[in-house]
Amino acid sequence: MADVKKIATRESYGNALKDLAEEFPQLVVLDADLAAATKTGIFKKAYPDRHIDCGIAECNMMGVAAGLSLAGKIPFVSSFAMFAAGRAYEQVRNSVGYPALNVKIGATHAGITVGEDGATHQCNEDLALMRTIPGMVVMCPSDDIEAKAAVRAALEHQGPCYIRFGRAAVPVINDKPDYKFEIGKGTVVREGKDVTIVATGICVDSAIGAAEKLAADGIDAEVINICTIKPLDEELIIASAKKTGKVVTVEEHSVIGGLGSAVCDCLSEKLPTPVKKIGMQDIFGESGSAAALVEKYGLDAAGVYKSVKEFL
Amino acid sequence: MNNLELQKRANDVRKGIVTAVHSAKAGHPGGSLSAADVFTFLYFEEMNIDPKNPDMESRDRFVLSKGHTAPGLYSALANRGFFPVEDLKTLRKLGSYLQGHPCIHIPGVDMASGSLGQGISAAVGMALGFQMDGKSNRVYTLLGDGEIQEGQVWEAAMFAGFRKLDNLVVIVDNNNLQIDGAIDEVCSPYPIDKKFESFNFHVINADAHDFDSLRAAFDEAKATKGMPTCIVVKSVKGKGVSFMENNCAWHGTAPNDEQYAQAMADLDAIAADLEKAGEA
Secondary structure, eight states: OOOOOEEEHHHHHHHHHHHHTTTOTTEEEEESSOHHHHSTHHHHHHOGGGEEEOOSOHHHHHHHHHHHHHTTOEEEEEEEHIIIIIITHHHIIIIIITTTOOOEEEEESBSGGGGGGOGGGOBSOHHHHHHTSTTOEEEOOOSHHHHHHHHHHHHHSSSOEEEEOOSSEEEOOOOOTTOOOOTTOOEEEEOOSSEEEEEOTTHHHHHHHHHHHHHHTTOOEEEEEOOEEESOOHHHHHHHHHHHSOEEEEEEEETTTSHHHHHHHHHHHHSOOOEEEEEEOSOOOOSSOHHHHHHHTTOSHHHHHHHHHHHO | OOHHHHHHHHHHHHHHHHHHHHHHTOSOHHHHHHTHHHHHHIIIIISOOOTTSTTOTTOOEEEESSGGGHHHHHHHHHHHTSSOGGGGGGTTOTTOSSOSSOOTTSTTOOSOOOSTTSHHHHHHHHHHHHHHTTOOOOEEEEEETTGGGSHHHHHHHHHHHHTTOTTEEEEEEEOOEETTEEHHHHSOOOOHHHHHHHTTOEEEEEETTOHHHHHHHHHHHHHOOSSOEEEEEEOOTTTTSGGGTTOGGGSSOOOOHHHHHHHHHHHHHHHHHHHHHHHO
C-alpha cells in the first residue's frame, strides 16, 4: 500500500489561522491554556498580539469573544470540544447564538480519538449541542484540505460557526483538482446504487474503506461526505436515498443528535427511508489509543463494513 | 445636566419602569428602581451616545449584565429618545420588540443579556477590542450584587484586571437583596469592594441615589489609568416607591392596578417636590 499523507485536522486549523491572518486583519484567536494542543500556538507564534490566552476559563472566554465581535473583530475561540461546546454551552447559546454574533468556534480533540485521556475529555455530544442553536453553522471536516477550507468559509460567513477538529492524524482524502468547499454542500465521494453511506469527519475515510470491501462482495455503495452538519445538504441526501433506498450514517459522535439524527430528521419528513446509525451508541468512551478505540467502537473501515453488511 | 435635572429625569425613568411592569403584569421592578439613578446618570450625563444614531461606531457601550432589570434600561433609553416612551407599555407582550430581557435588536441595546454572569464577559471583550485598536470608546456594565455569586463574574474580573482594561467600568448595584432573601443570608459575596480590589480593579464605593457621589465616582473612573474600575453603589431596592423599598418580594412581581396607582402617586409626589425645589 502506498504511503498516504496523514495530518490531524487540529494541525490544519492552526496552519489555516496563520495563513489567513493577513487576508482577515480583524481575525483574533482566543484560547484557554491549550494553545499547544489546539494548535492555535502556530498562529500565536506568528501573530502574538492577535492571540488572546484567556486562561482556564472557557465560559468567560466565550463571552469575551462575543464582546470582541461587537468591537469589530472576528474571533476564533479555541478549546477542546468538551469545554467549548460542553462547558460553555450556555454562553454559546445566550452570548453568541441569540444575538447572532460573528464568533467562530474552533473545537479540537473531539470524539473518542482524543484517546488515552478517556471519557471526561472525549466529547461525543458537541454536534448535537451546537445543532440545536438557531443560526449556528456546524462543520466537521474530514481531512487537512477540508479543515482549511472550512476555516476560510467560516471567516467569510457572517454569523456564528462551530467547527470540530480532531486530535489524531488522518489521511488526506480531498486532494483532487476539482475540489471546492461550500458551507451546506456535501460531496459524493464514491458513486454507487445499493446503499448510501453518509459520513462526517474522520469517518469519511472509514466509509470509503468500507465501500471498497463491500465492492468486493458485489455491493455497490455510494459514499457521501457531509462536512456541514447544519445546514444539512438535504437535496444531496434525498437524491441518493431515492436511488439506493437504504442509508447508513457514520460519525465519531453519539448516535443521538449528530449527523445520524440530522439525516433521520430530513429523511423521516421528506423521504422515509430505512437508516442505520453508526456511532457511539449512547455510551461514554474510555482510555486507549485512538486506533484501538476506533476499532473497538466499530468506526474503522472494518467496523463500518460489518455494520453495513448486517443492515443490508 | 445639573443634579435637579438628573433627579427629574430619574423620576421619569422610575415612572416608566413602574408603568412598563404594570402593563406587562410581570417583570422586575425592585432592581430596576434601585438602579434608576445609575441608568439616568449613564444615559443623560456620562456616556457618549446619540439616540438619533444608536449604532454610531464611536459610541460608548453599555451591557446590562443584570438583564432582568431591563425595564430600567428600556425606560432610560426611551426617556433619552431612543424609542417612544409610549412603547414601554408593550414590554413583554407578544410581538413587542421590548423583550423580557435585553435583546440586541432594540435601539440602544449593545448586547443581549439576562443569563446572569454573562454580560460582564461581553463587556470585557468589547473593552479588550477597543484597547487592541487604540480606540477611545468606554465600556460600562451593571451587575447585581446577587449576580456576583456567579463564577463567570470572577473569571471576567480576573481577565479584566490582568489585561489592565482601563476603558472598562463595572458597576455593582448593591441593594443587598436577591430573590431568596438578603444576599448576606443566601450566600454572602461581601466584602464586594475588597474582592474586586484583589482582582486588580480600582474600586470606588458610592451612593446609588446621590448624583454628586455618582459624578465623583465616574469622574474618578475616567481618570484611572492602567486598571479597570469597579464602582460599588449602595442602593435601596425598589427606591422611590414606598411599599417596594427594601422588600425582596418586589424583585420579580408586578404591581396590580391599586398598587400601580399608589406607586405613581409616590412618584408624582417626588416630582412635585422636585418642581418646588426648582422654583426655590
